[in-house]
Amino acid sequence: xxxxxxxxxxxxxxxxxxxxxxxxxxxxxxxxxxxxxxxxxxxxxxxxxxxxxxxxxxxxxxxxxxxxxxxxxxxxxxxxxxxxxxxxxxxxxxxxxxxxxxxxxxxxxxxxxxxxxxxxxxxxxxxxxxxxxxxxxxxxxxxxxxxxxxxxxxxxxxxxxxxxxxxxxxxxxxxxxxxxxxxxxxxxxxxxxxxxxxxxxxxxxxxxxxxxxxxxxxxxxxxxxxxxxxxxxxxxxxxxxxxxxxxxxxxxxxxxxxxxxxxxxxxxxxxxxxxxxxxxxxxxxxxxxxxxxxxxxxxxxxxxxxxxxxxxxxxxxxxxxxxxxxxxxxxxxxxxxxxxxxxxxx
Amino acid sequence: xxxxxxxxxxxxxxxxxxxxxxxxxxxxxxxxxxxxxxxxxxxxxxxxxxxxxxxxxxxxxxxxxxxxxxxxxxxxxxxxxxxxxxxxxxxxxxxxxxxxxxxxxxxxxxxxxxxxxxxxxxxxxxxxxxxxxxxxxxxxxxxxxxxxxxxxxxxxxxxxxxxxxxxxxxxxxxxxxxxxxxxxxxxxxxxxxxxxxxxxxxxxxxxxxxxxxxxxxxxxxxxxxxxxxxxxxxxxxxxxxxxxxxxx
Ligand SMILES: [Fe+2]
Ligand SMILES: [Fe+2]
Numbered sequence: 001x002x003x004x005x006x007x008x009x010x011x012x013x014x015x016x017x018x019x020x021x022x023x024x025x026x027x028x029x030x031x032x033x034x035x036x037x038x039x040x041x042x043x044x045x046x047x048x049x050x051x052x053x054x055x056x057x058x059x060x061x062x063x064x065x066x067x068x069x070x071x072x073x074x075x076x077x078x079x080x081x082x083x084x085x086x087x088x089x090x091x092x093x094x095x096x097x098x099x100x101x102x103x104x105x106x107x108x109x110x111x112x113x114x115x116x117x118x119x120x121x122x123x124x125x126x127x128x129x130x131x132x133x134x135x136x137x138x139x140x141x142x143x144x145x146x147x148x149x150x151x152x153x154x155x156x157x158x159x160x161x162x163x164x165x166x167x168x169x170x171x172x173x174x175x176x177x178x179x180x181x182x183x184x185x186x187x188x189x190x191x192x193x194x195x196x197x198x199x200x201x202x203x204x205x206x207x208x209x210x211x212x213x214x215x216x217x218x219x220x221x222x223x224x225x226x227x228x229x230x231x232x233x234x235x236x237x238x239x240x241x242x243x244x245x246x247x248x249x250x251x252x253x254x255x256x257x258x259x260x261x262x263x264x265x266x267x268x269x270x271x272x273x274x275x276x277x278x279x280x281x282x283x284x285x286x287x288x289x290x291x292x293x294x295x296x297x298x299x300x301x302x303x304x305x306x307x308x309x310x311x312x313x314x315x316x317x318x319x320x321x322x323x324x325x326x327x328x329x330x331x332x333x334x335x336x337x338x339x340x341x342x343x344x345x346x
Numbered sequence: 347x348x349x350x351x352x353x354x355x356x357x358x359x360x361x362x363x364x365x366x367x368x369x370x371x372x373x374x375x376x377x378x379x380x381x382x383x384x385x386x387x388x389x390x391x392x393x394x395x396x397x398x399x400x401x402x403x404x405x406x407x408x409x410x411x412x413x414x415x416x417x418x419x420x421x422x423x424x425x426x427x428x429x430x431x432x433x434x435x436x437x438x439x440x441x442x443x444x445x446x447x448x449x450x451x452x453x454x455x456x457x458x459x460x461x462x463x464x465x466x467x468x469x470x471x472x473x474x475x476x477x478x479x480x481x482x483x484x485x486x487x488x489x490x491x492x493x494x495x496x497x498x499x500x501x502x503x504x505x506x507x508x509x510x511x512x513x514x515x516x517x518x519x520x521x522x523x524x525x526x527x528x529x530x531x532x533x534x535x536x537x538x539x540x541x542x543x544x545x546x547x548x549x550x551x552x553x554x555x556x557x558x559x560x561x562x563x564x565x566x567x568x569x570x571x572x573x574x575x576x577x578x579x580x581x582x583x584x585x586x587x588x589x590x591x592x593x594x
Contacts, residue, residue, distance in 0.1 A: 022586070022587075025586070025587060035561050036564035037568065038568045038572050040582065074561065117510070
């Protein structure tokens with residue numbers, strides 16, 4: 001069985017969802033109440049892949065909401081408790097969705113292996129980052145040409161280049177896609193220099209320097225809070241892939257003629273009978289989902305019960321090949337630009 | 347477009363990074379401070395009284411089901427051992443347990459159990475002792491273990507294993523009788539869960555002096571209680587209604 005650990009995108013949404021599910025009492029509770037609420041296994045689902053492989057899964061809501069990010073201990077407990085629940089339910093491979101994997105990494109949860117009587121078995125969890133990285137690369141490769149961007153001649157900026165997903169994307173784009181030039185953007189300088197060494201190429205730039213030069217931008221870092229972008233300075237056409245969490249790029253660039261594509265999202269070939277993806281604000285909730293969630297499904301389809309994506313900088317091109325192949329085989333496709341958007345620039 | 351709204355209210359992770367670093371340093375309270383010992387005199391008493399109540403309650407339940415009396419007596423003896431262990435924890439810190447406070451603390455739950463016992467309401471007796479009190483103990487002990495002095499930590503770690511056996515014993519009985527006892531179970535939950543909640547509220551300040559977070563205590567309790575009800579065979583909506591009723 002595969003598992004997904006998710007959460008609502010806001011406290012308001014979480015309350016609404018609790019109400020819809022019949023958890024009336026907690027729905028009425030304030031944020032303190034939610035801080036004490038245990039994780040809930042809210043849904044079981046059965047999925048048949050495009051080649052007929054049948055698997056079962058479960059969705060666990062950690063009862064975390066982004067408003068808890070400032071309460072470090074609470075956020076930490078939410079993630080650990082949800083992971084404990086997944087393990088206690090005997091789930092073989094569980095993806096950490098949304099803020100879950102971000103909290104896991106940034107709050108150093110590797111040090112907290114013991115949760116009550118349960119010793120967390122890291123092998124049962126995956127960040128899903130390998131699939132996310134592969135999906136983002138494929139989204140760029142497939143959609144850039146539709147806007148008339150030839151990647152072999154293009155400059156592609158990767159914002160958050162030194163992160164787990166970012167560095168994998170850089171490796172793929174330079175070795176597999178063969179983009180003309182990579183513009184490497186990240187907050188810390190030393191890891192950037194190491195990455196550049198590793199790639200044997202790419203130019204280290206600040207965000208302000210990189211944007212006006214880029215034909216395409218892959219965002220895998222959270223957007224700086226007060227970021228002001230002079231849209232008139234950007235190249236046209238320009239393809240932006242919003243691979244961060246939460247996804248909020250399209251409002252930044254709304255109406256500027258810049259193409260923003262939600263990154264790291266896949267679509268299954270047929271409807272999945274679940275309710276929970278509606279909360280992730282997918283446009284087609286019965287088919288679309290975060291690639292990290294899909295990774296848990298793929299690992300289950302492939303009987304590959306291991307923490308496939310784990311830690312930092314462990315994503316190899318071979319692993320991306322493996323998960324990408326599985327993704328196509330079992331019926332996932334990557335989210336593309338709307339067909340009518342192409343007409344705007346035709 | 348809901349996520350536009352989210353963008354405005356969504357805090358970013360960067361804003362929490364400073365806080366994180368401070369929090370990563372594990373740090374135990376000063377077990378010798380007057381504030382600690384004062385709070386400990388009440389918390390320790392509650393724990394000792396709780397173990398004593400548990401001992402008496404299991405013997406009482408044994409009176410109602412003679413063929414299980416031997417098993418229940420074994421549980422009662424374990425509770426007595428726990429009581430002695432926690433008494434030693436207080437002595438070790440040079441603290442005198444405030445027993446009158448603890449008796450008062452347990453009085454409402456004690457009264458409800460006695461009433462159920464006299465009316466031979468086994469379901470209610472099991473719910474109060476083997477589920478509510480055990481889940482309350484398990485959750486408090488889990489939180490305590492993280493901030494206890496080394497002596498008490500070791501004792502509590504062993505106790506908590508026993509309490510799971512007791513919780514399990516109650517679960518098994520209720521599970522086997524669920525078809526006939528569900529209504530009484532719901533009613534007993536409604537009457538007694540709010541008492542547990544108010545007991546938690548009542549110890550919150552003292553627990554805080556021992557570095558035990560109220561929010562965490564509550565969460566641990568909800569987890570233990572929810573797990574237990576699931577084990578008994580209630581569905582997740584019933585459980586959510588029952589368990590979360592205490593939160594609001
Ligand atoms: Fe005990
Ligand atoms: Fe016990």
